[in-house]
Amino acid sequence: MKHWRTYLKYTITLALTCVVVGGALGAVNYVTDPIISARKLAAADSSRLLLFPDADxxxxxxxxxxxxxxxxxxxxxxxxxxxxxxxxxxxxxxxxxxxxxxxxxxxxxxxxxxxxxxxxxxxxxxxxxxxxxxxxxxxxxxxxxxxxxxxxxxxxxxxxxxxxxxxxxxxxxxxxxxxxAPSGAVTVSAAPPRAAQVVKTGTAVKVTTAAEWAQQYPDIYASYLANSENDSVHDYVADYPMLSKVYEGMAFNKYYSSARGHVYTIEDVTETGRPHALANCFSCKTPDFTAKVNELGDAAYRISFEDMQAQVNEPISCYNCHANTPGELVVTHTYLSDAMGRDLMKVDAENLSCGQCHVEYYFNPATKATSLPYTSLETMAPDAILSYYNDTSVEGQPFADYTNPRTGVRQIKVQHPEFETFMGPGSQHAGDYTCADCHMGQAVNAQGETYVSHTWTSPLDNQALIDSTCSACHADLRKETEELQEAMERRTYAVGYELERLTDTLAEAVESGAYTEAQLDEIRELARSAQFYWDFVFVENSEGAHNSKLNNECLDKAEDYFNQAMVLLH
Structure with a gap:
């Protein structure tokens, strides 16, 4: 009974307190609401007068x-x-x-x-x-x-x-x-992307070269030529020794050098040390081949490499991003528009421009055409891309770029998925920035006129951009990026050496005869997945800067598949 009376006392006290406080708040609102409303009205009137100072x-x-x-x-x-x-x-x-x-x-x-x-x-x-x-x-x-x-x-x-x-x-x-005025609720889109045009196909087009635009756009042309300063080359096989075994079965395990600036694409593709049978190897290397594909369709991909080489006049240039219409951004590589479908209009034109070449691609086994392994934004993620390759049958087997001769693993050689990584889940900047925002800064000529620099650089080399934009969120962008990239490189090396170990161990298992073919196939599938996820990170050129979250998730999956395979091998 004593407890009941105590609870009743507290309940009544609490209720009275709520009444008093509620009344006080109501009184405050009664007094302040007209003041707040009046201030808002005065601010609005002031703004209207700024726009129409003569209005009475x-x-x-x-x-x-x-x-x-x-x-x-x-x-x-x-x-x-x-x-x-x-x-x-x-x-x-x-x-x-x-x-x-x-x-x-x-x-x-x-x-x-x-x-x-x-x-x-x-x-x-x-x-x-x-x-x-x-x-x-x-x-x-x-x-x-x-x-x-x-x-x-x-x-x-x-x-x-x-x-x-x-x-x-x-x-x-x-x-x-x-x-x-539209009927019903109105939602104003905050950021409709700048739409890109898609090139017209089926007719022959003479490519207007960069030099032919030089007189009309001297500053842009000069900035384009400045890309020749980026002429350093790294031997990946020397820098990453595990490649000799991870890529075993294809020429990349012997000769794999880094690409230089865009103005060196013809030299780079013709001097790789790797044989080229067909013209499809010129994809994204010269506007002359891009225009040829737009004229002939898939038939262009089956032209011999030597025959196409004789028709090449220049490396990547204006036509690749603008067709022959400067100022307009045009998707000239139709495999991108085919792969994106309706989602093409959801992506900023600047991102599509770079995404035409900075993508993961494969050569269609039947047509030899450059093709992308997805059909929408949603299916651009690494998991979906791997599923695409697994579901693409070639002579009864899942698609593969090459087969490791010692292990029998049908492996996928990922290319350079900057577009998929930047646009993928986990990207911090995809909704606010485009590739051009970070890699093509504003420049001012001697007459004080502003133009878009066509010298493609790292944002870390653009102090003006760092000061005006990046510094709002990053106290020291260079230091943050260096630390992030160093950590990503350490993980990439570590997982790469695990894949080298897996390759050797699986090769020994094949040689031993101690495993059934069914057991080996189960391990091969795990090794294929591990190599794919690792390669997706290794060949992406930002070393984690574009989307470290996605990169780390891929390396996590690579390690998980490696561990599963090693358990079965032991």
């Missing part, structure tokens, strides 16, 4: 439900309409972005104001959308605003800046014609 009155306009508009006003001066102003809130990179925009009586933008007290875009990156260097681009503009065309997006803040562009277009459309 702002008359509210009706806002249609589902239009996406927060509010809309008619700007009046002496009873005459001088324009309209409206506000919309859209989703940015880190949160919601308030955008206020005004349209004059002639339909031109008078100005754009970005942000409010709740603005949360990344300081030093997305926050640049509030600065005049960005917002002044809209003044005098006839809508629609188009990213990369009449309004430049902010390097490293594609999502934030495109969100502001979309909001400005929404506001302008509504203010000029409210009846055009």
């Amino acid at each position: 009155k702002f008359e509210p306009m009706e806002v249609i439900e589902g239009s996406g508009m927060d509010n809309a006003y008619t700007a009046l001066k002496g009873g005459e309409t001088i324009g309209h102003v409206g506000q919309a809130t859209v989703s940015g990179s880190q949160g919601m972005i308030d955008v206020i925009s005004g349209i004059d009586s002639g339909g031109k933008v008078v100005g754009v104001i970005v942000g409010s007290s709740t603005f949360s875009e990344t300081n030093g990156i997305g926050s640049k959308t509030k600065e005049p260097d960005f917002t002044d681009q809209f003044i005098g503009l006839e809508l629609p605003a188009k990213p990369g065309q009449n309004v430049d997006t902010i390097t490293g803040a594609t999502i934030s800046s495109t969100a502001v562009i979309n909001a400005t277009n929404l506001i302008g459309t509504y203010l000029q014609d409210p009846s055009a």
Whole structure:
């Protein structure tokens, strides 16, 4: 009974406390809500006056439900309409972005104001959308605003800046014609990718060489030629001794040198020390072959290497990314557009431009055509790619680039999956940056004009980019990257030596005759998977910088398959 009375006492006390506190909070809200509302109204009025300083009155306009508009006003001066102003809130990179925009009586933008007290875009990156260097681009503009065309997006803040562009277009459309407002809820996309065109095929095209564009684009041409400074070559077989056994069964285990700059692609492919039977080895090496494929289709891949070599005029150049239309980004390697399908339009054109060549590919056994082992963004992940190869049958066996002669393992030689790694799960920057943002910096010529440098470099070699963008999140980008890459290299070496050990141990098992063919096939399948996941990391050129999470997951899987195989062998 005593406990019951105590609980009742506490319950009554708690209830009275809640009533008192609730009443106090209600009283506070009663007092403060009008103050907060008044301040918001005053801030909005102030913003409208910044856009229309001559206005003596702002008359509210009706806002249609589902239009996406927060509010809309008619700007009046002496009873005459001088324009309209409206506000919309859209989703940015880190949160919601308030955008206020005004349209004059002639339909031109008078100005754009970005942000409010709740603005949360990344300081030093997305926050640049509030600065005049960005917002002044809209003044005098006839809508629609188009990213990369009449309004430049902010390097490293594609999502934030495109969100502001979309909001400005929404506001302008509504203010000029409210009846055009869409019905139902409106979601303004924060970052629609810059769309790439796909090259027209089936006709012969004369490639306009880089030198022929030099007079019209002298600065860009000079920056393109500067790629010749990247002429160092590393012998991977010497640097990674395990390759002699991991790649046993193909020429890469004897001669495997690193690629140099893009202007050396012809020399590199003709001097590899490896035999080339067909012209498909020129894929991504010269625009002359790219144009030939676009003309002849798959038949081009079966031209002999020597016959195609006689028709080659230059290494990778303008046509590969622009066709013969400078300023436009064009997917000229149609195997990429075929593989991406409808998802092609979900990827920024800058990423597609680089992704045409920096991909994992294989030669179709039947047509000899360069092909990609996936059919969508979702199936670009390493697991799905391995499944694709396992499900692709060649004479009753899963696809393989080569077979190890001592172990009988049908192995996959992964190429250079930068595109799949950067776009893959775990990538920290794929939604905010493009390949061009990091590897093709802005440059200024002697006349003070800005252009996009076509010298492809590491962002670590671009101090201006580090200072303006990377430093917002990285106190010391160089140090962080070096530490990350060193750790990734240590793991890559360690797992590589495990694969060398697995190769030797499996070869001994085959030679011993102590295992049935069924037992050996089970081990071979594990060895095939282990080598694939390791190779996916080893041949990806960023050494972990593009997506260390995905790289470590691949190495984890390689080790897991290695351990399973070694258990069966012992």
